[in-house]
Amino acid sequence: MEKTVNQRAWLLVLPVFLLVAFSAVIPLMTVVNYSVQDTFGNNKFFWAGLEWFSELLHSERLWSAFGRQIAFSAIILALEVPLGVFVALNMPKKGIWASVCLVLMALPLLIPWNVVGTIWQIFSRVDIGLLGHTLAAMGIDYNYTRDPLAAWTTLVVMDVWHWTSLIALLSYAGLQSIPQAYYQAAKIDQASRLDVFRFIELPKMQGVLMIAILIRFMDSFMIYTEPFVITGGGPGNSTTFLSIDLVKMALGQFDLGPAAAFSLMYFLVVMLVSWVFYTVMTNMEKADTFHG
Amino acid sequence: MGWMAWTLPTATFFMVIGALLVLMTVLAMRYPETPRIGILHIETTRGDRLFISLLGSAFICMAWLGLVAASLWWALIVCLIYAGAVFRWV
Structure with missing residues (x-):
């Protein structure tokens, strides 16, 4: 007989449901309104129907911010994931150096976003910053307040600096959980280093890597503080990502209606991606329990 | 409640979703089910299929607003067909 799912236990979740209702559901409903x-x-509202949605869906502004956001997330993932895995593979497996490495890797993760932004804002300045000044002395024209490429480079390098450790630490945890027997078997079969990575380490890291990619995608997709501190969305609109644009619309221009419509569309995309990752992850776990 | 700026259409929208959730809960308690694997090759329960239907419908409506000039009521019909397909095959 197949086991049936009993959903009654969901009733026990009621207290959390109430908490979430106040912290998320009611605000979300207000945004929908x-x-x-x-x-x-003056808290006076006039019916506008779906005007804001169709206006935004046809607006150049939203789509270009969306494009920049996707580009940013794609670039940082393409850099951070391979780099993080590479670092994890080369970290000492045990002993005092393993602990030292772990602590050093964890340091950037402890720094608050706005501080990271400020650090890189100063670090990249041509007049007083070490990086900006050195580059200028080498004859490279590097000015993130004027040149979009320099602004993007600063943001990407900053994000890689801040978050590669997260990928490295998660991958490291994944690597540590591989039993020695696998490596011994590989040695007996005279597997090359590449084969060991391809057929043992990578499949065993798959789960944690998916989590790492999900977290990094979400975080970078919602990035606000760092670009706000470093470039303020400029030069021009070149680093105006979705959340920066949203805040400009909601608080700068106080266009609550369009900003709410914008938030909802933003939310839908985030929800879709979360659902896809969640489904892939839970299905991977199920496949794992089947095949061992 | 005044600060939430309720309107009749949004209130109806949330009541429909709330009613669907209650219906799903009652169904799940009355007729427990086993998850099944459909064309997406993932395990789904009725609740999962409802979620996929709602999320997909939101995107259908957005695409309709962005690409088609016709009334959104037609999009609702497309959404219902889509939801029916999800419940039948996913």
Whole structure:
């Protein structure tokens, strides 16, 4: 007989449900309400229907911010994931150096976003920053307030500096959980270093790597503080990512209706990606329990 | 509640979703089910299929607003067909 799913235990989740209702569901409902109305302040609202949604869906501004956001997430993932795995593979497996490495790797993760932004803002300045000044002395024209390429480079390098350790630490944990027997078997079969990586280490790291990629994608997709501190979305609009644009719209221009519609579309994309990753991850776990 | 700026359409929207959730809960308690694997090759329960239907419908409506000029009521029909397909085959 097949086991049936009993959903009654969900009732025990009620207290959490109430908490989430106040911290997430009610605010989200309010955003939905705002998104179909217009306001001139004073808590007075006028029905606008789906105007904001269709206006935004046809706006150059939203799509270019979306494009920049996707590009940013793709670039940092393409850099951080291979680099993180590479670092994890080369970290000492045990002894005092393993601990030293772990602590050193964890350090950037402990620094708050706005501080990271400030560090890199100063570090990259041409007049007083070590990086900017050195590059200028070498004859390279590097000015993140004027040149979009320099602004992007600064943001990407900063994110890689801040978050590669997370990928490295998760991959390291994945690597540590591989039993020695696998390596011994590989040695008996005279597997090359590449084969060991391809057929033992990578498949065993798959689970944690998926989590790492999910976390990094979400975080980079919602990045706000660092670009706000370093470039403020500029030069021009070149580093105006989705959240920066959203805040400009909601707080800068106080266009609550369009900003609410924007948030909802942003939320939908985040939800879709989360669901895909969650499904892939849970299915991977199930496949794992089947095949060992 | 005044600060939440409720409107009749948004209230209806949330009541429909709330009613669907209650219905799903009652169904799950009355008729427990086994998860099944459909065309997406993932295990789904009725609740999963409802979630996929709702999320997909949101995207269908957005695409309709962005690409098609016709009334959004037609998109709702597309959404219902889509939801039916999800419940039948996913």
